[in-house]
Amino acid sequence: MNNKLIYDVGLNNGDDTAYYLNKGFDVLAIEADPTLVSSAHQRFKSAISVGQLSILNIGIGPKREVAKFWICEEFREWNSFDKEIASRNGFAHHSIDVECLPFREVLDEYGVPFFLKIDIEGHDHFCLEDLDPDDIPKYISVELSGINDLIILRDLGYNAFKIITQNDHSQLQLHSPHKFPSLRAMLRNNLKIRRMLQPSWNCIKRFSDGFKPVSETKEQWFFSFGSSGKFGEESDGSWKTFEEAAFLCLAYQFGHTHYGSPSLKIWHDLHATQIEW
Numbered sequence: 155m156n157n158k159l160i161y162d163v164g165l166n167n168g169d170d171t172a173y174y175l176n177k178g179f180d181v182l183a184i185e186a187d188p189t190l191v192s193s194a195h196q197r198f199k200s201a202i203s204v205g206q207l208s209i210l211n212i213g214i215g216p217k218r219e220v221a222k223f224w225i226c227e228e229f230r231e232w233n234s235f236d237k238e239i240a241s242r243n244g245f246a247h248h249s250i251d252v253e254c255l256p257f258r259e260v261l262d263e264y265g266v267p268f269f270l271k272i273d274i275e276g277h278d279h280f281c282l283e284d285l286d287p288d289d290i291p292k293y294i295s296v297e298l299s300g301i302n303d304l305i306i307l308r309d310l311g312y313n314a315f316k317i318i319t320q321n322d323h324s325q326l327q328l329h330s331p332h333k334f335p336s337l338r339a340m341l342r343n344n345l346k347i348r349r350m351l352q353p354s355w356n357c358i359k360r361f362s363d364g365f366k367p368v369s370e371t372k373e374q375w376f377f378s379f380g381s382s383g384k385f386g387e388e389s390d391g392s393w394k395t396f397e398e399a400a401f402l403c404l405a406y407q408f409g410h411t412h413y414g415s416p417s418l419k420i421w422h423d424l425h426a427t428q429i430e431w
Contacts, residue, residue, distance in 0.1 A: 155266045155291065156180075163214065163257075163281055164273035166231060168194045169381045174269075175201050176375075182264050186213040186223050186252045186274075187233050208264075214280050215254035223252040231380045234275035257284040269293040271382050273423070279306070287311050293386040298424040301403050308396050312426035315399035316389055317406075320421050323383035325391030326402050382423055389425055399424075 160174045165185035174181045175198070185191050191211040201207040213223055213235060224240035226232035226247050234240045240247045257280055270291040272278045278296050282303075285291075287310050296303055298317060307315070317326040377383045384390070394402065406422070 155268060155289065157268045157292075159265060159267040160269045160271070161260075161264075161267040161291075162271050164271070164275075165194055165209065166190060166273070166380065167378065168197055169378045170271060170383075171198065171207065173375055173377070173381075173384075175206060179268070180205075181207045182260075182267070183207065183209045184212060184214065184260070184274075185209065186211070186235075187225060187230065188250070189225075190230065210260070211253075213252045213254040214257050214260075214274060214277050216280055217254070217256060218259075219254050220251050221254050222249040224249050232275060234277075236276040239275050257281045261285075267291050269385050270295075271385065272296045273382060278303075282306050282310070285310055293425065293427050295382055295385060295423045295425045298403070298422040300407075301400060303424050304396065304399055304403055307424065307426045312428055313396065313431070314393035314427050314429045315396065316391055316393060316425040317399060317402050318383065318389055318391075318423045318425055320380060320382070320423060323377060323381075323390060325389075326406060326422060385425065386427065393427070393429060395431070 158178075158180050160179045160181050162171045162174065162181055162183040165171060165183040167190065168183070171181050171183050171194070181201075183194065185194065188211055191209055194209055195202065198207050198209075202209070213221060215221060215235070221235055222237075224234055224237050224247050226234075226240040226242070226245050228245040229242075232240050232242055232245070237247070237249075261284065266286075266289050268291060270281070270293070272281045272295065274281075275297070278299070282296065283306075290310055290312070294307065294312070295318075296307070298304075304315065318324070319326055375384070
């Protein structure tokens, strides 16, 4: 692992990369949209010239190939290899051809980073699947799509988690912490959803008996809407066990957080690391 290196997989407008560079890290940014890559080359000309930043205009996929990448013309955060994601809300969209590489090839060439940020709208799992459990980043964040992301990270060896809301970069909280004193109680009150999620829950061996409140941290850097924000120990709140994070994840899916029912206007990153409890 290279302690000075961060991967920004899903560069987008570059605001997260700007933060990482400001912290003194070397950055490898990956972005499939050539228009966003061109903008980043102008914005980060200085960092590129001194070798602090490298940008790869590629997609991440299961194999080397040229694939159709869909551009969401009204909201580029939804650019995706999945047409359904790029066309959400009936937004105008079009496809371009993009070269794709397996994430393993990128890791082999550039090394394992200290922090790995992944946000590539539907292809995040291709990054996770190519990680070696014996050589994983110290910190990782991935756009949360469901409980399976949490299980994959646990199986890679991570044991501490945070669910960070991307709208304001605060840690997800329950709307009413005492309404469901345990994960079992929440599931009993949501039997229909429980049946839908049962295959995932077969991987969970024990349940949380409670919930720990999150702490607050002050933001000292402006992050635009859609940025991943701070990472590691500087991200909001305290680390949660696997069971506590699973509790929060399902609470959001069931509509029991302060955001109410899940919405396309609200999304979260799942952060993970390894600690001694």
